[in-house]
Amino acid sequence: MSKKQQYALTVNGKQEEFLAEPRELLIYTLRERLNITGPHIGCETSHCGACTVTIDGKSVKACTMFVAQADGKDITTIEGIGGPDDLHPLQTAFKEHHGLQCGYCTPGMITRAAKLLEENPTPTEEEIRFGMAGNICRCTGYQNIVKSIQAAATEMSAAKEAAE
């Protein structure tokens, strides 16, 4: 038991301020305090990646970070990546290439993939497989996830070229 403290986070562009125990895990802050239920809980030991979010430009597993560690940080979840009116190319590609089945890993998977494509816009299959190895999927066998990410990369590169 510990005393509550004041924290401030930016989540998907929105400033959030609240009182919480420092030991509260960030995934619960997001899911239960802020009602951001896109990131999921699969293991609470950093192995599965269902809780993946982006914090200050890095992919982070929110299940093993205390809210105190996230104080003052800028956090993006799947909800901040794209919605009905502004789908991210990855969201479209995952549907188009059957990159998901039960959908439980998908928010973390897409959040991680979005970061991967920021870091490396034209990854090889091997780079995708390595870069996504922190996110476990039990349904798809990854083949169509890799395909979806490749398709999104192609789409995003083409869009970028067209814009330039």
Add this chain to the structure above:
Amino acid sequence: MKDEVTREERVDNLKGMGCSRKRVEDARFTQGKGNYVDDLKLDGMLFGDFVRSPYAHARIKSIDTAAALEVPGVLAVLTAADLEPLGLHWMPTLAGDKQMVLADGKVLFQGQEVAFVVAEDRFAAADGIELVEVDYEDLPVLVDPFEALTSDVVLREDLVAEDGTLPDGAHGPRKHANHIFTWEAGDKAPTAEVIANAEVVAEESMYYHRTHPCPLETCGCVASMDKVNGKLTLWGTFQAPHAIRTIVSLISGLEEHNIRVISPDIGGGFGNKVGAYPGYVCSVVASIVTGKPVKWIEDRMDNLMTTAFARDYHMTGKISATKEGKITGLQCHVTADHGGFDACADPTKFPAGFMNICTGSYDIPTAYLEVDGVYTNKAPGGVSYRCSFRVTEAVYFIERMIEVLAIKLDMDAAELRRINFIRKEQFPYTAALGWEYDSGDYHTAWDKALKAVDYDGLRAEQAQRVADFKAGKTRKLMGIGLSFFTEIVGAGPVKNCDILGLGMFDSCEIRIHPTGSAIARLGTISQGQGHATTFAQILASEIGLPADSITIEEGDTDTAPYGLGTYGSRSTPVAGAATAMAGRKIRAKAQMIAAYLLEVHDDDVEFDVDRFVVKGAPERFKTMKDIAFAAYNQAIPGIEPGLEAVSYYDPPNMTYPFGAYVCVMDIDVDTGVPEIRRFYALDDCGTRINPMIIEGQVHGGLTEALAVALGQEIAYDDMGNCKTGTLMDFFLPTAWEVPNYETDFTVTPSPHHPIGAKGVGESPHVGGVPCFSNAVQDAFRPFGNTHTNMPHDHWRIWKTANALGLHG
């Protein structure tokens, strides 16, 4: 009426069976808007969690909850003593045994539920758990089922009479206090005789290790008792929501109409979410006691250690043949480790599931199977992890026995399979252990598979590799894994398949709206299989309305028709059939309406894609949209308004999907690391509803097979400590370890299924495990290996290489 759209375009517009329709589920999942049980938040909701036993076998001398109740936020701590007055301290299992909900005087496995702490949030519950004091007296631990069968240590005193005799169990006489049942199939004496007199006999003992389905979402529920209206709503990760409602009613005494069970989105099931767990019962009781909604969600360790292990079969086999390789007999004995309670999720009359499909795809005239179930100090479960009931065990057994026989005969294992396959003209085929296989064309599938991979070329390459290895030119061996499997899915005919007396039919209810769209509800529940996409495709083809205009709903017992749920690849074979049959009822009524509108006799119109046309005059027609509108808005003599139908489908037989798999693997003998170079999977699931989804299922099932064959296990030490309770120790493959798969197919429709479909979700797991394992074993065959047990992790492969003297 001039039709400007071609017939082909009309077919395409429906997005019916056979097309790779994109999934309607994906929008919400890709945008983080799925609705899983842990996403549910209700006013005043409490959180419950378990105090669990650190011991595998111990007597409980006392439980002190006083300190826990002092923790701010902790509202209640339930123990068996609290549940006993309600008769809920034990609950029935699906296998006809009973299981403690909360430890009643003793614990039988590590992680067993001892007390249930109810608190305002999960952190307070965790604090409370720390302060519940349980005084244990540890007892001798039995983790080996063979030892359990001879030990004086009695695990289940509740199953021994006061005079020391053993009352019969749910499946007949018991031989020992730790023995659960003996189950037999086939002919014992004739099989023994055939084997005794055979020209060639191969024998092998193999252990199919304990593992776990481990869906990414763990099990959980939210129970909410509305005391004003007397209604209980239970949301949860249920693969069989209707069965859960009936079970909750039977054990709680609440009338079934006052219970609403809802399965929201489910994050993978793979068999883990079929059974009823203590967490559900405790949540319901806690909600009744507190009058507030109570949520219980397993953490990963709870999940791996307590709910729903799979496999754990010790199998011994004998297979006999002529010198030319024609199989004459098969004998199998299984010692089945069921853990502390017999909670196997099988149809009630089948305590070893469909293990008697273990003659596989082969025409074996004589066979005998005997299974002994045993209690040990391990977690209960025994679920079908991505397979129909115990079919993975059966297929692994026969596909290993075939390899062992091939070694004994010094014969090519592909050829040995070929000469023993059940021939196409033998179907329907009654196997020696009782099943009637509905259809198959094994030779065609096998030839196609072997040709696709250039089997002879692979064998030549392998021979060269062995020569190179012996010459010191390489340290890598090459294995060619083969498997040909026959699944038995779609449980099942009510005459022999029930769970706790609930017949295993399934259902579909369709309501057509006036403007020509529709809603259909089923008794099943998707956990990622894409039912909302595929069942709409079946209906689109059957009733001629576009799949995009058909909403599919499942999982709410207040609205969906009764059905037994989704597991054992039963959704397409059973609920898919119900869907087609309900669609045909819609079509029959539509035909009468069309005939009336077109002013002809009923028999003078015929269905054509999306309409009824006058026979011989295709320019005269009424579309299904026209008919739907008329059904509601036009007075038609002799026909009730509306357009709805319901079908409850009791399948006449199981369906028997099959497939031919080949795996090519390179193995580094110095590190034990296997590298999958190629995996070819040919599946025959009968009529194909959505090829994209079938392929996705095959990829996923093969990956779960890779996991089980190459590393995934639930292991215990001698004290009954579970050594694999986190994802650090329990192997789930990542994108880095998984290869790309080549998929292929043949189509042999089921003759008794309305659309000829057979089910596919589990085939790749069933066929994949022996294929990966056979590849490892085959790599070492030239050096004298006959059999090694799974999982073939790097260490075990290295040990095999070492034992064969390959490290110099």
